Amino acid sequence: MRDTAHIVTIDGPSGSGKGTISRALADLLGWRLLDSGALYRLAALAAERERIPASDDSALAQIAAGMNATLEYADGVERATLDGEDVSEALRSERCGEFASRIAAKHGVRQALLERQRAFARPPGLVADGRDMGTVVFPAAHLKLFLTASSEERAVRRHKQLKQKGIDVSLRSLSEDIGQRDARDANRKFSPLRAADDARVIDSTRLSPEEVIARILPLLEAAGIGPNRA
Ligand code: DC
DSSP, X not given: OGGGSEEEEEXXXXXXXXXXXXXXXXXXXXXXXXXXXXXXXXXXXXXXXXXXXXXXXXXXXXXXXXXXXXXXXXXXXXXXXXXXXXXXXXXXXXXXXXXXXXHTTOHHHHXXXXXXXXXXXXXXXXXXXXXXXXXXXXXXXXXXXXXXXXXXXXXXHHHHHHHHTTOOOOHHHHXXXXXXXXXXXXXXXXXXXXOOTTOEEEEOTTOOHHHHHXXXXXXHHHTTOOTTTO
8 A cells, every 4th residue: 555655755853844844735735644753752642651761662662562542634633642532732742842852762662653654654645744754764755855944943933833822931941952852863873863865955944834835846746746646
């Protein structure tokens, strides 16, 4: 089934605009969406609820493999459940993102989530958002994109998002947290954050989401991908 699904991967650091662009592309193409970061966040939440320490690699891998979780995207809304409970909001906390980044450095956790991620690929197609979508999870993707933005811009974007949710954090501490998380994601031994050799890199620092999409459209066309061909 995987062979017949078109796949577009979008990798990049936090705040690069991956989430917004991935959702917009999935809507445009009428394809499924995989927010792989949400799977790492689900595993982190499951581990936290079971009080598994960040040092217990095998218990973490077991939780990631066996967690009773669902992840869906429909009508512009992402919904995640853990043991039947809607945890969509809980996943978005900085605390959950931080723990997710820690457990994402573990080989066993990454292996446990690999098949879960690949199972999202179904015809007509999948937009896969993450850190290693183009390098490890879907190396044969039809189009690989890597979104970047300056660290200042990424911190400002995240700050704005949190403010809209009524969460008050200082830009400076947010900036430090993002820096630490990026360093951990980029320097870890297994599947570090990096652009695939055949990825198209787009710097979104000074671009609106619409402008980023406008740059992607010709790339989709060149890759033979479009809503009519899906
Ligand atoms: O994209 P995000 O902030 O929701 O991801 C949370 C953490 O999960 C991030 O710090 C790194 C990790 N992650 C990963 O290692 N590989 C992915 N494909 C997606 C996320």
